[in-house]
Amino acid sequence: MATPNISLTVDAIVFGYEPKEGLSVLLVKRKYPPFKGRWAIPGGFVKEKESLEQAVERELEEETGVKVNYLEQLYSFGNPKRDPRSRIVTIAYYGLVRSANFELFAATDAEDAQWFHLSELPKLAFDHQKILDYALERLRSKVGYQPIGFKLLDKKFTMEEIHHLYEVIYGRKLDRRNFRKKFLKLEILEELEEKSGGGRGRPGSYYRFDEKKYLALEKKGMTFEV
Amino acid sequence: MATPNISLTVDAIVFGYEPKEGLSVLLVKRKYPPFKGRWAIPGGFVKEKESLEQAVERELEEETGVKVNYLEQLYSFGNPKRDPRSRIVTIAYYGLVRSANFELFAATDAEDAQWFHLSELPKLAFDHQKILDYALERLRSKVGYQPIGFKLLDKKFTMEEIHHLYEVIYGRKLDRRNFRKKFLKLEILEELEEKSGGGRGRPGSYYRFDEKKYLALEKKGMTFEV
DNA sequence: AAATATTCTCGTATTTTGTACGCAAATTAA
DNA sequence: TTAATTTGCGTACAAAATACGAGAATATTT
Numbered sequence: 001m002a003t004p005n006i007s008l009t010v011d012a013i014v015f016g017y018e019p020k021e022g023l024s025v026l027l028v029k030r031k032y033p034p035f036k037g038r039w040a041i042p043g044g045f046v047k048e049k050e051s052l053e054q055a056v057e058r059e060l061e062e063e064t065g066v067k068v069n070y071l072e073q074l075y076s077f078g079n080p081k082r083d084p085r086s087r088i089v090t091i092a093y094y095g096l097v098r099s100a101n102f103e104l105f106a107a108t109d110a111e112d113a114q115w116f117h118l119s120e121l122p123k124l125a126f127d128h129q130k131i132l133d134y135a136l137e138r139l140r141s142k143v144g145y146q147p148i149g150f151k152l153l154d155k156k157f158t159m160e161e162i163h164h165l166y167e168v169i170y171g172r173k174l175d176r177r178n179f180r181k182k183f184l185k186l187e188i189l190e191e192l193e194e195k196s197g198g199g200r201g202r203p204g205s206y207y208r209f210d211e212k213k214y215l216a217l218e219k220k221g222m223t224f225e226v
Numbered sequence: 227m228a229t230p231n232i233s234l235t236v237d238a239i240v241f242g243y244e245p246k247e248g249l250s251v252l253l254v255k256r257k258y259p260p261f262k263g264r265w266a267i268p269g270g271f272v273k274e275k276e277s278l279e280q281a282v283e284r285e286l287e288e289e290t291g292v293k294v295n296y297l298e299q300l301y302s303f304g305n306p307k308r309d310p311r312s313r314i315v316t317i318a319y320y321g322l323v324r325s326a327n328f329e330l331f332a333a334t335d336a337e338d339a340q341w342f343h344l345s346e347l348p349k350l351a352f353d354h355q356k357i358l359d360y361a362l363e364r365l366r367s368k369v370g371y372q373p374i375g376f377k378l379l380d381k382k383f384t385m386e387e388i389h390h391l392y393e394v395i396y397g398r399k400l401d402r403r404n405f406r407k408k409f410l411k412l413e414i415l416e417e418l419e420e421k422s423g424g425g426r427g428r429p430g431s432y433y434r435f436d437e438k439k440y441l442a443l444e445k446k447g448m449t450f451e452v
Numbered sequence: 453a454a455a456t457a458t459t460c461t462c463g464t465a466t467t468t469t470g471t472a473c474g475c476a477a478a479t480t481a482a
Numbered sequence: 483t484t485a486a487t488t489t490g491c492g493t494a495c496a497a498a499a500t501a502c503g504a505g506a507a508t509a510t511t512t
Contacts, residue, residue: 005274006234008315048231048313052304076302076317078278087274089234089317091302159489178471180490195478201488202478385460404500406461421507427459428507 006087010055011043013094013135016115017152019161022168024115028063034084035125056093064113068095070151074135082127094135096151143169147224150209158196158204188214232313236281237269239320239361240294242341243378245387248394250341254289260310261351282319290339294321296377300361308353320361322377369395373450376435384422384430414440
């Protein structure tokens with residue numbers, strides 16, 4: 001009755017973001033065959049007593065030292081031939097972290113886990129490129145109707161930062177002034193006293209995503225749309 | 227290394243539609259414990275050499291005799307406690323069929339598999355109510371931006387029928403004239419010569435969904451939106 | 453057969469939303 | 483001090499969504 005010959009893994013596409021760098025993806029180098037030496041997305045077998053999300057977080061911690069700020073189930077991939085060894089079905093997740101380059105190197109050695117800029121991806125093991133494509137598509141559509149973009153930024157951020165983030169994710173220019181208007185009209189940002197010094201030109205306010213306000217408005221039927 | 231103690235199943239929420247009845251869901255009565263005698267959504271263990279979609283279609287055929295017209299992966303449910311016997315992770319799908327009441331009774335006896343109107347659902351086994359809620363939410367959002375509503379109707383249908391379908395799925399009134407305008411402007415419907423006789427009032431044209439036209443327009447960046 | 457009711461189809465007016473873009477204010481760099 | 487840069491506000495125009503009037507085609511009632 002049971003299915004002892006099918007194994008279950010979880011894998012995670014983790015997106016990181018740095019204002020100057022843009023979007024990057026966290027990959028690990030495989031130590032054993034098949035695809036020994038190839039880059040792959042982190043993941044591994046689910047243990048019997050842990051939830052799927054716990055499994056993802058554990059594997060990420062073990063293999064890369066990264067703790068994600070947001071985690072969402074993506075899709076399950078179960079093609080019988082996707083792993084040359086045996087039947088392995090994987091439940092793929094994607095995660096978001098801020099300050100990409102920071103947290104990583106502490107917990108692991110840079111040989112095994114690295115951030116790759118989206119435009120400089122190596123060839124990936126298994127069907128991982130397909131999973132990555134799927135994740136990117138999901139991210140692109142989801143930032144438009146759910147406030148998850150903030151998970152890629154620091155708690156406080158300027159209009160310029162979030163504007164640039166959306167331009168990077170969508171891969172096209174967005175009018176700065178209209179973007180601002182639209183975003184502020186949602187009434188889910190809290191403007192802080194502090195201004196962004198340092199850069200050139202007039203400093204802009206810092207903002208913070210007000211999750212409580214968002215949840216209250218969401219309940220009333222408001223829809224986040226960018 | 228492997229995970230022999232986790233089993234993998236697939237389950238499917240199948241939505242049927244009849245103009246007079248509205249939306250219904252296909253359920254099967256459980257023959258064995260746990261939850262013996264309770265209604266549940268059809269599904270079962272995945273075999274080693276079949277794809278996930280094949281598994282869904284096989285189980286549906288075996289348990290209910292229904293062949294779906296559309297099938298889409300929904301979400302994977304893996305809470306360690308979701309099955310009281312052992313760790314069973316399920317990959318849930320949802321499917322759509324037209325002429326709900328028709329195909330069912332031929333292949334199975336009505337005792338075991340039945341359509342339930344959405345407003346008259348029995349208490350379900352396991353976490354199946356949660357899966358059903360999830361499926362309904364997905365259906366509601368997806369009919370708005372993908373042309374899957376047609377899969378619930380006959381090949382030819384009137385404006386009144388598809389209009390009513392959307393009202394049922396959304397659970398609210400939609401202005402008939404604006405709905406018509408919007409739908410026709412998409413240019414994915416082929417108007418047929420035939421008119422709908424029989425009913426009261428002026429007969430309306432039959433239409434057919436033109437999939438080729440839709441795919442061509444989609445490639446050009448057109449977006450279906452209702 | 454005529455009058456009435458029902459439903460489809462076309463059309464128009466109004467409101468809302470999206471887009472393009474000008475320009476003063478605040479700051480840094482020269 | 484002047485020039486360059488960036489923020490923040492506002493306005494004009496275009497496009498899309500919504501409300502709804504009314505004639506055409508058919509069935510039903512009288």
